[in-house]
Amino acid sequence: MTDTAQSRLANLWDDAKTAGMTEAERLVYRSNLLGSDKRVTNYGGGNTSSKITEKDPLTGADVEVLWVKGSGGDVGTIKLEGFSTLYMDKLRALKDIYRGVEYEDEMVGYLPHATFNLNPRAASIDTPLHAYVPRAYVDHMHPDAIIAIAASKDSKALTQEIFGNDIGWLPWKRPGFELGLWLETFCKENPDAKGVILESHGLFTWGDTPKECYETTIATINKAIGWLEEKTAGKSIFGGAATSSLAAEKRREIAARLMPRIRGMISGESHKVGHFEDTDAVLEFVNSNDLKPLAALGTSCPDHFLRTKIRPLVIDFDPANPDVDSVIDALGKQVEDYRADYAGYYERCKHDNSPAIRDPNAVVYLMPGVGMFTFAKDKGTARISGEFYINAINVMRGASTVSTYQGLSEQEAFDIEYWLLEEAKLSRMPKPKSLAGRVALVTGGAGGIGRATAIRLLREGACVVLADIDQAALDSASDELAQGFGKDVVRTANINVTSEEQVISGFAHAVAEYGGLDILVSNAGLASSAPIEETSLALWNKNMDILSTGYFLVSREAFKLFRSQKIGGNVVFVASKNGLAASPNASAYCTAKAAEIHLARCLALEGAGEQIRVNVVNPDAVLRGSKIWTGEWKEQRAAAYKMSTDDLEEHYRQRSMLKRSVFPEDIAEAIYFFASEASAKSTGNIINVDAGNAQSFTR
Structure with missing residues (x-):
């Protein structure tokens, strides 16, 4: 384990905080304390319970109620509504109708009949384990x-x-009714015991007060940590180092090259999002002599392999001879071999009533000298899968040093992975959103249209990288979106789109964060206004650099990624009505915007054969929230039309055929249309979002 993991857990219980709490509130408090430290339990793992006296809502009599973490919750963040509540007398009565271990799964169907006070939170499979202690x-x-x-x-x-x-x-016993009875028997036969270790699974502890229970849990874990520290001190870990880590910058560079390749190979059924880890714990393991034999054994704790599959894929790579091209050439066969191995595992272990084989691709990819890649349906799941495998690494580290590590047998692993109860749980999952698993990069992302676009894409399940030259505005936009959608799905990249170096490094950063790219929204812009005789060469070049060259540079990087992944791609240019219709005193701006539109047409031709679509959204007069209207442009356009700046928005509204104002959210809606499968058969097209302007009708 890492030095951080070896340090003792602090006793965080605060009597002053719990003094005025109800028993249910103390359960939430205890759960959140335990879940706040990954050394205690991983995300979504473990559960807590309290048996509490409540008033029966029908009879008014005092009854004993089991409060236990409900299905799918996380103890670190759980609130009162995350707990199931069940009558203890009814749970005890279930023992009278239990038909034996061959029928224990049917007992889950009886749990709703024990629900107290019509609580809608579904009880988990671990309910009997708590009830019968x-x-x-x-x-x-x-x-x-x-x-x-x-x-x-x-x-x-x-x-x-x-x-x-x-x-x-x-x-070892799979969680369920039978294991609950085992725990009850153990407690009756060992009345002085404070807890029990379940082979290949975890820890149960108990107490007569919430504080005693919590402190027993912390003390037990600390005793194990201390013992392991003592026994592993000075010993060779994982058979010693077989190789050394590459420099951090080089590791990330390789991640940016490999992750899109892997992502493209495994996104056939649904797009995946990636996560990269190169912590000390990961590097110690991937660099070790025992990497391949230990990885092949698979994980032990059921929570681990449900998140990570039974075993990872180890990428063949020699950091002393870092030939990444050779790795890429061999990667396809390694991925195919993993699929075949997984299919063999399924065929060897399946039962007559087993669900159909699921996605046979690896979740975890280990690379000597570089680190670990994980891929899943969304960023949060990919990150958490990585955390779970780090837990597995820590487990293997301790077990293989003080004894011999053993994973669960294939059959036991299969019986949990393809458990009919787990399948029923998966079937209840909500339908994925339209952009689930997609990664978007939005240039000009800190501006009004950029933010509105990011929000629209995030609402549909995409991960978004905000790219902008304005770091302060980027930070503000990132904070806002992270608060609304979560930190996992928002990243930033400080990119000046006129800088080839910054564009290349910015895209590499995005790929290392999410594993690839599906959507480029090219939106970075400026606006200028001057009569032709007053248009300096510098002003002309600035327009061309940002609005033409900038769009070329980001499109080129996007095309490289799309072709690397081989799963298509989507480019949306935010151009302007001015690219189609001339405007007075804006020759540099109008010409550059026209160049954008024609570049999009050219790229649509180039990308069509590989399902790379390129389309254009043409806004007009988006005053509110737009950064380009906060500077001289607004004054310049007002001067061109010989009116005050206060009258400009109304002028544009009245000028439109529909007599309506255009807002950033309107542009974002058109961008989403082109970015989604709703426009799957459109490329090389233009949508004008200008409230109607006959001059800019496409012909």
Whole structure:
């Protein structure tokens, strides 16, 4: 484990904070404390419960109610509404109708009948594990230090050595009704025990007060951490280092080259989003002699392999001879071999009623000297999958150093991965949004149209990289969007689109963050107004540099990525009505915008054969929220039309055929149309969003 992971957990319980809380509120408090540290449990992993006396809403009598984390929740962020509530007397009565281990899955269907107070939160499969422990407060966590012991070949003996009779041990058993009965039996036979380690799974602890339960959990994990530190000190980890890490900058450069290739190969059924990790823990593992044999064993804890698949794909690479081209050439076969291996695993382990084989591609990709790539349906899931595999690395580190690491058998792993109850849970997932798994880069992203576009794309499930030359505006836009949509889906890149170097590095940054690119919205702009005789060469060149050369540079990088991924792509130019219709005193601006439109036509021709679509949105007179209207342009246009700046918006509204103002959100809607599958059969097209202007009708 890393130095951070080896440090002791602090006891964060604060009596002053809990003094005025209800029992249910103390359960939330306890859960959030435990979930705040990844050394205690991973995201979405583990669960907590309290048996609380409540008033029955029908009879008014006092009844015992189990409050337990509901299905799909996360203890670190859970609130009151995240807990299921069930009558304990009804849960105990379920034991009378239990028909044996062959039928334990049917017991899940009875849990809703035990619901207290019409609580809509679905009870999880772990409910019986908490219900039948005869203590009022129960924690079930997945600490790396504990799982390192639980996943060791001699985990029972190690548990006895470390904890004596305080913490017991139970052999591997899939979570469910039967394991709940095992826990009940253990508690009755070991009344003085404070908890139990479940082989290849995790830790159960309990107490007679919420504080006692929490402190027992923390103390147990700390004891395991301390023991592992002592036993691993001075020992060779993962068989020692086989190679060394490349420099951080080089690692990221390689990630930017490889991730789009991998993404393209695995996005056949649905687009994936990537995540790159090169932390010390990851690098220690991928650089080790034992990388391949340990990776092949797969993970142990069910939570781990549900997020990461049974095993990762190890990319063949020698950091001492960093030939990335050779890696790319060999990558296709490695991916195909992984799929074939996964299909073989499915065929060997499937049952007559097993669900159909799922996506056979790897989730985790390990590369010596570089780090780890993870790919999933969205950025959050990809990141969390990486976190889970780091948990698995920490487990393998401890287990293989003090004993022999063992993963779950293929059949046990399969029976959880393809569990019919898990399949039913997946079937209840909401339908993906229209841009789920897509990655967009928006130039001019900090401006009015750029922000509105980012919001529209984010609403449909895309990840968005905001690119802009204005760092302060970028920071503001990023903060705003992260608050609304979450930090995972928003990134920034400070790019001057006239700088070839900045464009190349900015796109590489975007790819290292998300694994590739699907949508380019080329929106960076400026506006200038001057009679031709007053138009300096500098002003002319500035327009051409930003509005023509800038659009060329970002399009070129996007095309490189699209062709690398081989899954199509989408470019949307934000041009202008002025690219089609002449305006007085704006020759440089109008000419540059016309160049944009013709560049888009050329690119539409070049990209069509590879399903790369290029289209144009032409706004007009988007005054509100637009950065170009906050400077001299507004005054210059007012002067050109011989009116005050206050009258300009109304002038444009009245000039339009529909007599309506045009806003950034209107432009964003047209951009979304071209970026989505709604326009899948359109390329080389133009949408005017100008409230109607006969001069700019396309012909």
